Amino acid sequence: MNRGRRRFLTIMAGCALATTGSRPATAEPVVWRGRALGAEARIELFSSDSKEAARALTAARDTIHRMERHFSLYQAGSALNRLNSDGTLQMPPEFARLIGHVDRINRQTEGLFDPTIQPLMVAQARRPNGLTRKERAALGELVGWDKVRRQSSRLHYSIPGMAMTMNGIAQGFATDRTSEVLRAHGFDPYLVHIGEYRAGEQSARIGVAGKSGNILDSIDLKNAAVATSAPSGTRFSNGSGHIMHPDLTDTEPRWQSVSVQAETATWADGLSTALALTSSRELAEKCVVSGAAQAIWLEDRDGSLVRV
Numbered sequence: 001m002n003r004g005r006r007r008f009l010t011i012m013a014g015c016a017l018a019t020t021g022s023r024p025a026t027a028e029p030v031v032w033r034g035r036a037l038g039a040e041a042r043i044e045l046f047s048s049d050s051k052e053a054a055r056a057l058t059a060a061r062d063t064i065h066r067m068e069r070h071f072s073l074y075q076a077g078s079a080l081n082r083l084n085s086d087g088t089l090q091m092p093p094e095f096a097r098l099i100g101h102v103d104r105i106n107r108q109t110e111g112l113f114d115p116t117i118q119p120l121m122v123a124q125a126r127r128p129n130g131l132t133r134k135e136r137a138a139l140g141e142l143v144g145w146d147k148v149r150r151q152s153s154r155l156h157y158s159i160p161g162m163a164m165t166m167n168g169i170a171q172g173f174a175t176d177r178t179s180e181v182l183r184a185h186g187f188d189p190y191l192v193h194i195g196e197y198r199a200g201e202q203s204a205r206i207g208v209a210g211k212s213g214n215i216l217d218s219i220d221l222k223n224a225a226v227a228t229s230a231p232s233g234t235r236f237s238n239g240s241g242h243i244m245h246p247d248l249t250d251t252e253p254r255w256q257s258v259s260v261q262a263e264t265a266t267w268a269d270g271l272s273t274a275l276a277l278t279s280s281r282e283l284a285e286k287c288v289v290s291g292a293a294q295a296i297w298l299e300d301r302d303g304s305l306v307r308v
Contacts, residue, residue, distance in 0.1 A: 171195030
């Protein structure tokens, strides 16, 4: 797989948080950069006390590392890898919390958001010439959120060989959990970016870029999050995109990129992933009307922008 991903969301200028607002006049910007769950990570806050800022950032990094122990496919012994290997898992509380979000997003998107697509992704990565119809049909038996069973804190697959990938939505969940930790340490405003952005009570100017890299729109993000998904953002060696339809169809998506602003980064990521598979704006409109999303940007094949 080609893991290079174009950056679709970008800070518009320097320090993203507005220079006015509720922060103390003596506060200075504090920025931490790193990587988490395969994505670039950035935390930005203001503080007049370097020791308090250091404690908050230590707690934030501890949270990020815990999310990786829960959800990373590339960390041996992670909770997700144990689930995929054993077919069952006694879920840690945060794992169960994210599964609850996944279940609701799956229903909101009429089944399009479905992390059980992992067996197909693994097979595609191993077959540079693509899969045969027979192979896809066999893999289809392993895909489907309705085949995942939950009994209290116990999760298990109903069919041997099933597996999940949580990478994108786990980045969103890590963004949310890190934001919660910063607030618990008394830091708001803040800006957290772990694959997607989430801002606190002070607005941050974020640019939404199209497939070609041009800025389609800008957002003053406040007490909200934004995420972007693009079917061609990462491609396998056989040319297929990393966002796959759970019914295993090969229909070419209409949208080059989809950006979603929502209350949380978890929902912004889940909705943008699902909407990247749609061929019309109908489901996007339903997401906004229901309140699941605050705003949606759909980049059409010709580069034009549809805002919902």
